[in-house]
Amino acid sequence: MDHLYEKTLHSETIYEGRIINVRVEDVELPNGKSSKRELIDHPGAVAVIAITPDNKILAVRQYRKALKKAIVEIPAGKLEPGEKPEVTAVRELEEETGYTCESLDKLISFYTSPGFANELVHLYVAKGLEKNGEQAADEDEFLDVLHLSLEEMEKMLETEEIHDAKTAYALMYLKMK
């Protein structure tokens, strides 16, 4: 047993939503005392670095109600129940940008906010892109599609025009390779 382990003493489901569930748990700490944890269950998500034949990266500008503003991110979306992440990745890329891809490679998975949420993002790189039609986003999704060079995106990170963790993770990965 990990010496940092926290045992669940009591778990109460506060809310079961369409995307997230909310739980409050009483836990036993390593020193025997107890504390409360507020936890979000999330189905997980994918994010896609999609590189066009002319070496641009596809980005989307999308209104985020949680932030009360639109921000620039790489294409992404949550997993549907039972859906394999690579299926979600292809679907979200096409829905959000209108592009299909010839190849899709898994890069890495990471947690966005481990202090309170279990959201795990699976990051993919898509190549061999072909514009197959219009965007066909979910009926509650509205997006602008942007074609940006790696250099443009890096500059936008420095100026905080991009300030989204999964997008930064993606750029870091491209830089390291």
Place this chain on the structure above:
Amino acid sequence: MDHLYEKTLHSETIYEGRIINVRVEDVELPNGKSSKRELIDHPGAVAVIAITPDNKILAVRQYRKALKKAIVEIPAGKLEPGEKPEVTAVRELEEETGYTCESLDKLISFYTSPGFANELVHLYVAKGLEKNGEQAADEDEFLDVLHLSLEEMEKMLETEEIHDAKTAYALMYLKMK
């Protein structure tokens, strides 16, 4: 008005916790239809890249109840009400690692999970570190402190021994500089 704007039609607070609040909102979409948004309000947080005199980066290993496991991250913590982020940064660094710092510089701020949460993480770099005593973490926090080189952390990112968004953001920033 942004053409992607979503107007709030109705907002219901589901839960008001110690750290997060949960809201469900009915919104009017750009096409006039309506949808639901499940939203988490978070007070915001800081994360600190703390570089020791022998050029190691301080990391902490901490049990994350949301993930049901311990993971490695850079020191971080949520903002207390009314607290300036730079004060939180110095406090969290000392509480989690026992180190004080001579200089603290703001690097950037970013959203961890803009699809459902407004958590904004302020990233700092701390130098001139001095071990001033033992850890004095919050009474519900238990941590192992690690001293890792940039190369070790990069390798851990590739093998997913580190898979935390704020830690990756921090490493990316160090690489770009």
